[in-house]
Each structure stands twice: as structure tokens, then as C-alpha cells.
Amino acid sequence: MNNELKIQWFPGHMTKARRMMEEQIKLVDVVVEMLDARIPQSSTNPLLLQVIGSKPRVLVLNKTDMADADATEAWFNKFKSKNLPVIKIDCATGKGTKQLLALIQQAAKPVIDKWLKKGVKNRSIRVMIVGIPNVGKSTLINRLVGKNKTAAQDRPGVTRGQQWVTIAKGLELLDTPGVLYPKIENPQTGFFLAVTGAVREEVYDRETATILLTEWLLNKHPDALQNCYNIEITATDTAETVLGKIAVARGYLKTGGMADMNKVYPLILKDFRSAKIGKFTLDEI
Ligand code: G4P
Numbered sequence: 001m002n003n004e005l006k007i008q009w010f011p012g013h014m015t016k017a018r019r020m021m022e023e024q025i026k027l028v029d030v031v032v033e034m035l036d037a038r039i040p041q042s043s044t045n046p047l048l049l050q051v052i053g054s055k056p057r058v059l060v061l062n063k064t065d066m067a068d069a070d071a072t073e074a075w076f077n078k079f080k081s082k083n084l085p086v087i088k089i090d091c092a093t094g095k096g097t098k099q100l101l102a103l104i105q106q107a108a109k110p111v112i113d114k115w116l117k118k119g120v121k122n123r124s125i126r127v128m129i130v131g132i133p134n135v136g137k138s139t140l141i142n143r144l145v146g147k148n149k150t151a152a153q154d155r156p157g158v159t160r161g162q163q164w165v166t167i168a169k170g171l172e173l174l175d176t177p178g179v180l181y182p183k184i185e186n187p188q189t190g191f192f193l194a195v196t197g198a199v200r201e202e203v204y205d206r207e208t209a210t211i212l213l214t215e216w217l218l219n220k221h222p223d224a225l226q227n228c229y230n231i232e233i234t235a236t237d238t239a240e241t242v243l244g245k246i247a248v249a250r251g252y253l254k255t256g257g258m259a260d261m262n263k264v265y266p267l268i269l270k271d272f273r274s275a276k277i278g279k280f281t282l283d284e285i
Pocket residue numbers: 062063064065066089090091092093131132133134135136137138139140177
């Protein structure tokens with residue numbers, strides 16, 4: 001990549017979110033980490049493992065409806081081969097959310113066994129959901145809580161405004177998710193996070209992100225670009241010429257016939273984020 005996408009993080013927000021997550025994790029027995037199936041590697045942060053310690057962790061590959069199915073399967077198998085409890089879900093339809101409860105219960109077994117040895121019976125397993133911004137945490141919580149909302153209980157140790165909700169027999173969920181900021185180890189990670197919508201547009205340059213994305217699509221999925229925008233791509237095309245062709249195809253022209261890039265950039269980003277161009281996975285194994 002010759003062009004780099006710089007992300008201007010707000011360290012203050014991140015430190016606050018990390019502290020809050022650390023406090024919340026102390027209260028729970030099992031942590032559910034949500035990953036974006038389009039970026040299973042870039043949507044995590046190794047810091048989480050340090051905070052979790054020896055507590056069981058369940059991995060959830062979300063937004064599978066927008067990812068490449070073969071790549072999702074490969075990532076799923078990779079996590080499985082490391083003996084990590086993992087599940088593929090799609091919060092848009094709720095697919096997989098029921099099986100998630102069973103997986104959490106399974107992951108909690110060592111904790112329950114430990115309690116039984118100490119003579120502790122009938123104690124509920126406490127769970128929280130963590131993940132990067134926009135990965136689908138609130139959507140999943142709403143799906144799991146659903147009609148159980150009325151079963152919310154007040155318990156000590158939880159910040160005001162947070163509640164434990166019984167989501168299955170012996171399973172209580174903290175109704176506020178933990179926000180985990182991703183670790184941007186290289187410019188590519190920043191680019192992946194930006195184009196999937198994990199970071200807000202104010203913290204990066206939209207033009208650079210769109211050009212990089214078009215370059216990526218041109219290299220990996222030129223057919224998808226052609227079909228989505230009804231354009232002809234030739235061997236000499238670059239990201240810039242492709243964007244120009246899309247502008248012409250859409251009639252996004254300024255007076256004088258120049259392409260109006262201020263209309264093209266948001267279009268590409270929006271269509272990519274909603275998987276209109278295609279179902280793609282950015283992180284390769
Ligand atoms: P967060 O709490 O982790 O920040 O994420 P949140 O649940 O708010 O979800 C972020 C966006 O992702 C929402 O869309 C949500 O609908 C969408 N989303 C969550 N899970 C899935 C999924 O599995 N598949 C798809 N296709 N989308 C998912 P939004 O555009 O912000 O809002 P809206 O479309 O719900 O209005």
C-alpha cells in the first residue's frame with residue numbers, strides 16, 4: 001500500500017473505556033468477545049486477554065451475513081483448532097444467538113465445578129459482552145435480553161444504570177457492554193477498521209480510505225465492482241480512474257463535466273459497509 005490511512009484516536013476515551021471494562025470484568029464469570037467476521041483479526045485487542053486473566057472467554061463471529069462464507073468458516077476452524085469456544089452469528093436476523101447460550105453454559109462448566117467443590121450451589125453464571133465499537137454488542141444484548149427485560153434485577157457492585165438480566169436458567173447478562181478499542185498495529189489494520197465502520201469518519205481521511213478501498217476491490221474483486229456500478233474495468237485502470245467511471249455511471253458530475261468525488265466517496269463506503277458490493281472478509285488467515 002503506497003498510501004497510508006492515519007487514525008486519530010482519542011486516548012482519553014480509550015483509557016476511560018478500558019478502566020470501565022476492567023471494573024466490569026471483575027464482576028463476571030464468562031466474557032463473550034464479539035468479533036466482526038469481516039475482520040476477525042483486526043477487531044480484537046490482545047489487551048483483553050490480560051484483563052480477563054483465567055476467566056473463560058467465548059468468541060462470537062458476528063456480521064457473518066456480510067462476510068465471505070468460506071473465509072468465515074476458515075477463521076471459525078482456526079479458532080476451534082486453538083480450543084477456543086467460538087460461534088458464528090448474525091445479529092441482523094438473530095441466527096446463532098440461541099446456540100450462543102449453550103456455548104456460554106459449556107464454557108462456564110469449570111467455574112460451576114469449582115463452586116460445587118466449595119459447596120456453592122444454585123449460583124448464576126454472570127456474563128458480559130465486550131467488543132470494539134459498532135461490532136454489534138448492543139444488538140446482541142437486545143436479542144438476548146428480549147422479553148426477559150422485566151426480569152432485570154438490582155444487584156450491588158454494578159454501576160448505576162447497569163443491570164443483570166436473566167437470559168437463560170442460571171445465566172445472567174450485564175446489560176451494558178464493555179467497549180474494547182482495537183489495537184492498530186499497522187496501517188492496514190487502521191484501513192480495515194475504517195472501511196468496516198469500526199471507527200468514526202471524523203478520525204481519518206475519507207478520501208484516502210476510499211481510494212485504498214477501491215484499490216483493494218480492484219485487486220481482489222474487480223468483477224464485484226463492475227457488477228455493482230455497471231462499469232467496465234480494464235487492465236490500465238487505477239483506483240482513481242475507477243472512481244471516475246463510477247461518478248460518470250451515476251451521473252455524479254459537477255458543472256463542466258468533472259467527477260464529483262464528494263458524492264462518490266460516501267457512496268463507495270456506504271455500499272461496502274452494507275455489503276452491497278459483495279460479501280468480503282478483509283483479514284486473511
Ligand atoms: P455496538 O453496540 O457494538 O457499538 O454495535 P451495535 O449493536 O450498535 O451495531 C452496530 C451496527 O451494526 C448497527 O447498525 C446494527 O444494526 C448492525 N449490526 C449488528 N449486528 C449485525 C449483523 O450481524 N449483521 C448486520 N448486517 N448488521 C449488524 P446501524 O446501521 O448502526 O444501525 P441500524 O442499521 O440498526 O439502524
